[in-house]
Amino acid sequence: MEAEKQREWGPKAWAHLSSVRNQSPLIQCITNFVSMDLTANTLLSAGASPAMLHSPNETPDFTPQVHALYINVGTLSDNWLPAMKLAAEIASKFKKPWVLDPVATGASGFRLQACLDLISLKPTVIRGNASEIIALANASVGFTKGVDSSHDSTDAVEAAKSLANSSGAVVAVSGAVDFVTDGNRVVGARNGVPMMQKITATGCAVTALIAAFVAIDPLQALEATASALAVFGVAGEIGMEMARGPASLRMHLIDSLHGLDQTTVISRVKITTS
Numbered sequence: 001m002e003a004e005k006q007r008e009w010g011p012k013a014w015a016h017l018s019s020v021r022n023q024s025p026l027i028q029c030i031t032n033f034v035s036m037d038l039t040a041n042t043l044l045s046a047g048a049s050p051a052m053l054h055s056p057n058e059t060p061d062f063t064p065q066v067h068a069l070y071i072n073v074g075t076l077s078d079n080w081l082p083a084m085k086l087a088a089e090i091a092s093k094f095k096k097p098w099v100l101d102p103v104a105t106g107a108s109g110f111r112l113q114a115c116l117d118l119i120s121l122k123p124t125v126i127r128g129n130a131s132e133i134i135a136l137a138n139a140s141v142g143f144t145k146g147v148d149s150s151h152d153s154t155d156a157v158e159a160a161k162s163l164a165n166s167s168g169a170v171v172a173v174s175g176a177v178d179f180v181t182d183g184n185r186v187v188g189a190r191n192g193v194p195m196m197q198k199i200t201a202t203g204c205a206v207t208a209l210i211a212a213f214v215a216i217d218p219l220q221a222l223e224a225t226a227s228a229l230a231v232f233g234v235a236g237e238i239g240m241e242m243a244r245g246p247a248s249l250r251m252h253l254i255d256s257l258h259g260l261d262q263t264t265v266i267s268r269v270k271i272t273t274s
């Protein structure tokens, strides 16, 4: 029964990737300075259309036209926060899915409060590493080593369920296993390689990919999120076969994501219901 369920995920993940390629959803990204390049290139190599527009002067015109919005607080500053909140409000008003990456949310009270305020604007999906999801679920500063996690993803499954229940969002915790939950169901995506942690902004990039997958399947956010995480992980695995270290993995990961075919996705995606 479990093996049968797992076999259903490969075609599902392929269907999501194919739809992104066919529909090329427009994704507005309000993201950090570190991640802009990798995020835009990840979206392009998956077939989506990234746009890094963040001015509150253009958000009222632009956000209603996008297929999904991505907000990432990685290099948060006072003047960017109102722009993020405005974009989230407009996305919610126009029923556009939007996705939050709460980078280093436990690092300061300012960052934590910013993320809690953004979560009150009803994101469709929240994706963080284990320390970020634990900090949000506890609404407490601490738990984190800057932008990197000091916990394993398995440590954060209960926190993820609790955050999903309190926020109404699908919550994903990345790590060796990427867990995705709506507060009730929990699935685990078991693709990827540890070297992905040695490239800055892979977390940011996969959250953007989640936004693209949710853009083309907004009513099944859990399935779209798990598919995006698994597909990104498969691209990392194939990239690692050619890489000599983090810098070449970054290049090969993007190439592999661009070149993924049906047979590869269906045979390599590992998603289980836990």
Ligand SMILES: Nc1ncnc2c1ncn2[C@@H]1O[C@H](COP(=O)(O)OP(=O)(O)O)[C@@H](O)[C@H]1O
Pocket: 128, 129, 130, 147, 148, 149, 174, 175, 176, 177, 178, 191, 192, 193, 194, 195, 196, 197, 201, 202, 203, 204, 206, 229, 232, 233
């Ligand atoms: N130990 C690991 N094994 C396989 N993949 C991993 C591992 N750690 C992280 N990843 C992958 O790296 C990407 C970034 O995740 P992570 O490092 O947890 O996020 P962040 O960069 O936000 O801290 C995700 O696609 C995740 O699945």
Ligand SMILES: Cc1ncsc1CCOP(=O)(O)O
Pocket: 032, 034, 035, 074, 075, 103, 147, 199, 200, 201, 202, 203, 204, 205
């Ligand atoms: C290093 C760094 N500092 C602020 S944002 C950022 C990038 C974090 O990227 P990720 O969360 O994907 O590792």
Ligand SMILES: [Mg+2]
Pocket: 103, 104, 128, 129, 147, 203, 204
């Ligand atoms: Mg991160």
